[in-house]
Amino acid sequence: MQSIGDIINVLETEAPLFLQEVYDNSGLVCGDANAPCSGATTALDLTEAVIDEAIARKHNLIVVHHPPIFAPLKRIAKGEFVSDLLIKAIVNNINIYACHTNLDNVLWGVNGEIAKRLGVTQTRVLVPAADTHKKITTFVPASHLDSVRAALFAAGAGKIGKYEACSFSASGSGNFKPLAGADPFIGEIGKIHTEPEERIEVIFPSHLESAITKALFSSHPYETPAYDILGLENNFHEFGGGLIGNLENPMKESDFLSLIKATFSTGIIRHSPLTNKPIKTVAVCGGSGKSMISSALRNNADIFLTGDLGYHDFFSPNGRMLLADIGHFESEQYTSDLLARMIKEKFPTFAVLKTGINTNPVNYFL
Numbered sequence: 001m002q003s004i005g006d007i008i009n010v011l012e013t014e015a016p017l018f019l020q021e022v023y024d025n026s027g028l029v030c031g032d033a034n035a036p037c038s039g040a041t042t043a044l045d046l047t048e049a050v051i052d053e054a055i056a057r058k059h060n061l062i063v064v065h066h067p068p069i070f071a072p073l074k075r076i077a078k079g080e081f082v083s084d085l086l087i088k089a090i091v092n093n094i095n096i097y098a099c100h101t102n103l104d105n106v107l108w109g110v111n112g113e114i115a116k117r118l119g120v121t122q123t124r125v126l127v128p129a130a131d132t133h134k135k136i137t138t139f140v141p142a143s144h145l146d147s148v149r150a151a152l153f154a155a156g157a158g159k160i161g162k163y164e165a166c167s168f169s170a171s172g173s174g175n176f177k178p179l180a181g182a183d184p185f186i187g188e189i190g191k192i193h194t195e196p197e198e199r200i201e202v203i204f205p206s207h208l209e210s211a212i213t214k215a216l217f218s219s220h221p222y223e224t225p226a227y228d229i230l231g232l233e234n235n236f237h238e239f240g241g242g243l244i245g246n247l248e249n250p251m252k253e254s255d256f257l258s259l260i261k262a263t264f265s266t267g268i269i270r271h272s273p274l275t276n277k278p279i280k281t282v283a284v285c286g287g288s289g290k291s292m293i294s295s296a297l298r299n300n301a302d303i304f305l306t307g308d309l310g311y312h313d314f315f316s317p318n319g320r321m322l323l324a325d326i327g328h329f330e331s332e333q334y335t336s337d338l339l340a341r342m343i344k345e346k347f348p349t350f351a352v353l354k355t356g357i358n359t360n361p362v363n364y365f366l
């Protein structure tokens, strides 16, 4: 049987915690990562109805997008919304895990799910995150170039965009003198040895650092391999907020709004004045995306689809772009499908099911 921690590992491999925003509180909200997991229910929000559903399903894990503890919690007292949820979860032995902005900040996450459903392709991150990658440089005897490089690749190094197995190598000479007590792969104790070596440089996502160094030490023939790890300031377009991509065939604004309405079952779409230009380039940010309006404009999006916009936000496009607020819940509703799929792909026989409850707290009086 999988443990709660096994399920968390799957989620954090796809959406590593280091990608969450500083204000966020993703991770295990309450519970025990070492406990066995009887099944998982996925939802956008935690509500009492979702906890009741998990209890009825005999699932002891609920994976949500929005962390129930977000603002600092000063007390757990019955009668308050968050407290009641936590008390109910703890009393019923329900573990809660939140996968929030770390899932917003991967290209295949919340926004990838929106893009896929609207037929948006050639996608890239709208606001790339910084400090997501590092580079490892090491020096190996020429005989071990392929095997060390293969071990680094297998641990997740060497992926850049749609390319894998990326590395640079150059030939040179390594010099060293083994001291008494050393067990050198090559060379003699007390004598300076010169060995033809290859310098290998390869990049990797920062969160994989321990796996990468483990792969280096287990594949490198030297007793004490020489290596450097450096942080990179490059922007990589798989990690960051929002997403931008293209429609295969341009659409009329009204047709694209109809497509959004049908796809997301929105009660209403609030939008800025029509620009009377066809929609080809589409930017999206599930949830609250007002901070990315200027990025969407800078990247020449024809439409920016998000939620939680305020009155004044609708002035910003100034005729250059269509701005559409489709609702916070509506834009992120398919995240529960995504979370369930992430777990199912790794553990096909594990009991995971998205919630059947509509947790949208916003209602429309039509």
Ligand SMILES: [Zn+2]
Pocket: 066, 286, 287, 288, 328, 332
């Ligand atoms: Zn949200």
